[in-house]
Amino acid sequence: MGEQGYGGTQRPSDALEHAGDRTSRYAIDNPGLPPHRPRLADEDPKAAKRAERQVSVLFLISIVGTLLFFIGYFGVGQIGNNEGFDVIHLQNVLLGVGTALAMFGIGIGIVHWAKTLMPDHEMAEDRHEIRTEADRQVAAGMVQDIIDESQIKRRPLLRNTMIGAMLLAPLPFIAVFRDLDDTDNFSDKETENFGVERFRHTMWAEGVRLVRDPTGAPIKASDVTLGSAVHVIPEGLNELHEGKLNEKAKAVVLLMRLDPAKVNISPGRENWNVDGIFAYSKVCTHVGCPIALYEQHTHHLLCPCHQSTFDLTQECKVIFGPASHALPQLPIAVNDEGFLVAQSDFHEPVGPVYWERG
Structure with missing residues (x-):
């Protein structure tokens, strides 16, 4: 009984004899290009x-x-x-x-x-x-x-x-x-950085009360409980007739309260919070999405667009995701009536970091 090969029954000697010309024996002729079919x-x-x-x-x-x-x-x-x-x-x-x-x-x-x-x-x-x-x-x-x-x-x-x-x-x-370049509106050459001045200044200023979004109700320090998160805008924003949405997009803030002992506070920021109440910009520093998710147990803020995560205990430093810059912090205090107020505007531009922050 013979052994089976590519060409049917053959002897091992036949396979060895024709091993050198296997290419020529079993090569497929070039079929050429198919005939053209006119459209x-x-x-x-x-x-x-x-x-x-x-x-x-x-x-x-x-x-x-x-x-x-x-x-x-x-x-x-x-x-x-x-x-x-x-x-x-x-x-x-x-x-x-x-x-x-x-x-x-x-x-x-x-x-x-x-x-x-x-x-x-x-x-x-x-x-x-x-x-x-x-x-x-x-x-x-x-x-x-x-x-x-x-x-x-x-x-x-x-x-x-x-x-x-x-x-x-x-x-x-x-x-x-x-339209990103707004340098014609500024005479100072140092502001020629794609309109960064638009994001450096918001409606926050010394003495401006923090009010709830969207009701506009002022907030007392006693209203902010441990582990809570409150969406905040500057007082007077709802009364604007022109530019309201633009101003709100820059000035929106998240207000949270946690144990001050759990927060690593940088030198110079010791008085930026009120008994563990911290205020940070809601505008993600990646592409500007609104941050609205606060994990109470981990003290993490999460951006829903691209999952950038900020650690509130480290002054909203980025710990995950594409954002490369911490959220700007709004310095706050309490006025004589017990309402939370801003000490000043943000100390840096809000929003994505592709604008010059120098």
């Missing part, structure tokens, strides 16, 4: 024209999306300086939908263009180094072939709508990043 647009000029119009419509959608972004960014937000939630909701919808349409139109338009109008023949070429002038001319010819195959020269509707969409699409991002 509808390759054979029907009407289909090609229809595809061209479809791609142009997608590019026009991108242009409309960019215009919607600008309407929301520069138009809706300026209506009578109204910062009501309805206006903010409308603005966010226009910004989101506009950006999505701008990117969607360009992306899908280019893909549809490539799949319906650009040549789709498969090619196989050997790779070689470009050294001689003749080779460079060949490379230049290849680039010209690509331009010709894209049909961008003989389809002006595609070319013009694509150029318009691509020129407008980056403008929303330029507007957003440009």
